[in-house]
Structures are given as C-alpha cells and as structure tokens.
Amino acid sequence: MDIKCKDRVADAFASRMSDLRKLWRAGYGVEVKDIGRLEEYGLCVDRVAADTFGTHPGYWRYQISWGGPAEEFRYYDQDGGAVEFWFLDWGDGAGKKVKGPDAQLIKSIIADAQGGNA
Numbered sequence: 774m775d776i777k778c779k780d781r782v783a784d785a786f787a788s789r790m791s792d793l794r795k796l797w798r799a800g801y802g803v804e805v806k807d808i809g810r811l812e813e814y815g816l817c818v819d820r821v822a823a824d825t826f827g828t829h830p831g832y833w834r835y836q837i838s839w840g841g842p843a844e845e846f847r848y849y850d851q852d853g854g855a856v857e858f859w860f861l862d863w864g865d866g867a868g869k870k871v872k873g874p875d876a877q878l879i880k881s882i883i884a885d886a887q888g889g890n891a
Contacts, residue, residue, distance in 0.1 A: 778842070778867035782860040785844055786869050789837055789858065797878055801885075811882075818886035821847075833883045846871065846879045856880065 796811040804810055816836045823831040830851050837844040842862040849855045856876040859868045871879060 778860045778862050778865045781842075781862075782858070782867040782869050785842070785860045786858045786871075789844060789846075790871075790875055793878060793882070794875075797882075815882075818883050833887075835879060835883055835886070846883075848880055848883050854880070 792808050792814065793811075795805050796808060796814055799805050799811065801811050808814070814837070816839065818833060818835050821832050821834050823829065830849055833848040833850060835846040835848070837846070842860060845859050845861075847857045847859060847868075849857075854876075856871040856879050857868045858871055859866060
C-alpha cells in the first residue's frame, strides 16, 4: 500500500522548517552541522507564472527538492501574501498553509534570493 502525500506532508514540513529555522538563526555563509549553509539548502527560487500547472495565480517558488518526492514552498504575492508548503510525489501532492513566523521566514528567504524584491 502506497502512503499518500496527504499522509506525509506534515512530517516533511516539520523537517524542512526545523532545518530552515536553524539555518536562518545561523545566517548566510555559516555551515550548520548535518545541514549545510542557508544559501545552498534549496535548489532555486523562481517565479511560476499563473496557470502553469493548472488553474492558479502566479507564485514565487522556493524549491527544496524535485523528482519523487519534491518539496517546495510557494509564496502567493498577488494573493494576500499566502505561503504554502507542498509535498509532491509522481501524480500525487498535498499542501499545507504556512503561518506566523514560519511564513515570514520563507518570505524573507525568497526576498533575499530576489535581491529584496520578492
């Protein structure tokens, strides 16, 4: 029996946020044992145009991993500033709203990657 993304998204989110909180506290250019450096943690920050993968507004993507599974944070700057974490695995996917200080941390990482303009 395959475990669905909806059953895995909470643990994946908790793990990524734990890493990102440690990296953020350490700051850019600082190696964190068993994790690495903040600027090397994710794969990319890019803009996903509206309706690229179906019907949705455009968003900024902080992609952590890709393939099966893939993990990413989405910042909907045109949609009231909502932040979501997505866990995707070959035709299956589940998202989780990111709130409070965690959402602000993700917005800050995206803004830093875009030179403060995200």
